[in-house]
Amino acid sequence: MEHKKINLTLKIWRQHGPKTPGSFVAYKVAVSPDSSFLEMLDDINNDLESKSLEPIAFESDCREGICGTCGLVINGQPHGPIPRIATCQLHMRNFKEGDTIYIEPFRAKAFPIIKDLMTDRSAMDRIMEAGGFISVNTGSVPDGNAIPIAKEIASESMDAAQCIGCGACVAACKNASAMLFVSAKVSQFALLPQGMPERYQRVETMVKVMDEYGFGSCSNTYACEAECPKGISVKNIARMNREYFMAKIKSTNVKV
């Protein structure tokens, strides 16, 4: 069922490349309230292409809020006004006739702009590569039921593990801190028996690389949790701080 379209003014950030200056460009659109936010952008792009104009570069993939590819700042909020969803899950029924919407890329020192609304978030992968894993080779592992894990522990680990790696926490933070992202991975593994052997080395190496890439410190504003599409809790940051402190006492693995 198609509902009556709503008329909107979009102010979209256009920037040709990383080094060129960008600015907001206004677009007038009429859009179905059943349409998703990104379908609206698809439609604008189709219209631009039909006029041989360059489409707005933005990224998305699964459109189900799980791949973490999309990420726009909408009216100043990463992933827009509705809590606990990614940009791709935002639907236009949440906007009113006549609204003006500002659309920008995630902004953080560690996320340079590539073009228009596209940013380079690869620094997050560098942190993961540094230590966000459990060192087991394919093959020689025990039976899946060999080590029982309490239901609530598995569930708490899953709460942290569902981070989609979108970077909204970084974009929301005034310090552009990646603490929520990093702590989610540290917590997932620190809670599980499988993650115990490397727990101290893991947190040290991940924090070290996090700092190298220019992510800021945490100053406890909790903006990250508020904007996280998966509602990852700041408790994970507390847990990471605890892990880090213990690591400093117990481990001599990483020179900082």
Place this chain on the structure above:
Amino acid sequence: MIKLDAKVPAGKLEEKWTSHKFNMKLVNPANKRKYDVIVVGTGLAGASAAASLGELGYNVKAFTFHDSARRAHSISAQGGINAAKNYQNDGDSVYRLFFDTVKGGDFRSRESNVYRLAEVSNGIIDQCVAQGVPFAREYGGLLDNRSFGGALVSRTFYARGQTGQQLLLGAYTAMNRQINLGKVKLYTRREMLDVVVVDGVAKGIVVRNMITGEIEKYSAHAVILATGGYANAYFLSTSAMNCNATAIWRAHKRGAAFANPCFTQIHPTCLPVHGENQSKLTLMSESLRNDGRIWVSKIKKDMRKPNDIPEEERDYYLERKYPTYGNLSPRDISSRAAKEAIDDGRGAQGQDAVYLDFQDAINRLGQHVIEERYGNLFEIYETITGDNPYKSPMKIYPAPHYTMGGLWVDYNLMSTIPGLFVAGEANFSDHGANRLGASALMQGLADGYFVIPYTIGNYLAGDKPTLVKADHAEFNKVQKEVEDMTTKLLSIKGKRTVDDIHKQLGRIMWNKVGMGRNEKGLKEAIVEIKALREEFWKDVNVVGDSKDVNQCLERGARIADYLELGELMALDALTRNESCGGHFREEYQTPEGEALRNDEDYTFVSAWEFKDVGKWELNKEPLEFTSVKLATRSYK
């Protein structure tokens, strides 16, 4: 004519893989570092293969078109992963998982491959647990299971409604560890545009750097494609926006046979289409069918709200038609039953949709149990539709979801181009004409963790460690061809947008090569697709530059391939004069409207050999069933 040799090892079904593993040649550990392997795609199959090969000591170059390896579409798989653990003591076994998969695939898959899949399934669960995948657990701390379509046992392991995400992140972390150790080099934002074949053997790939626009060349001793399926040929599907067939299609054009292209899966539980401007369809996990009941009104054009329709006026059609499996009937059967109800004018409030109702389950178990099991799926539903599924039933409709067809591979997962291996959804091997729920994750990880790491060693042991360099004449030739195609796409400057043409192709595919197919429609589809392809190359408007980020160019090149593949899908469907699994030819059905197989004439894999654009030659790999008796599939 290609000679199709499936290289299935001799011996008893249960012993084939074990004896094959023993008989295969090994590469000396010290020599492994002399071999380079390219892995294209970093989803479940690609990332698990890259990680495992890195662990073994090979030099791996992994490629993804995403900005990060963690974004592959495997991440969207919701419901779970099958394994024959029999933790529930409900009669499961390797043989039963094998049997269910062969039967679920409507007897159009290779027995030996499916048996191996079932055999290695248990190791996958162990592996993932060890990687820190937080699977759902019982109160006693042991792993929990649930049921999926096409099975009467509970063998599906899950991590809430995000199993694909957790398994992919497991493989991603395993690969990250190898990146850290220097054994895997990851190339992000690279789209593979061709495979380079030197003296008949795959020796490398040509990719476009999606940031700079450079066409880059990479060589290796073997190439693995793990680039997923081609459901986006329908334009609207549950595949991610960027899923595409380009890697396998370009390989097909270089000589890799394409098998069973018409075997596509239409998933019964997706959100209905909301309008013309829709870009993508959203899946609602099949796991919902554990507790949800599917129904439509018994009355045609019933516009009442679902909660106003009394129990006796509801038709729980799956429970009625298939009492044994009921709401857990396989996907192809459930999708067709939904289409039947809607074609009969009994769609939900006159729409192309049926109801998926949780009221009984909520009354029986309490809302908190349903919330715990499916909370995130219910949230997704409400976010997208604005309706609360705890209060009134979901509306769902079938949508293209998975493609069982893909590049033909032998038992070793090698294509008809020596040195070119294909893993995961990109190959055709294990699901026959219909895939069972929770089997895609199983197959992707089986291929990547446990099959290719063995079989590629056997191949490399017979290869010399000398590497063909990427400045070899053949690499330059392929690079030039790719650059020429890019230039051509950008120079057409016609009137139609890329999406406009893709949508038109999608409509042809959905209407004529979709859930119900017939000779007349398929013949029309072929004519229409050929004409649309011609129009594309005359009148498409691909804007922007080649040496820049250009998403329009990326899409344009992918659509060019769909316009060829779409025709082959229709041709394959036209050639297969029977109904089996997801391939339902309206001419071939039983009086009750069930798929009517023709085992006498069609117990084979169609492996299409590319001759020229729009021209193919059909090769057949006969399928033999020695352990499972060919039988009419019944879920009644």
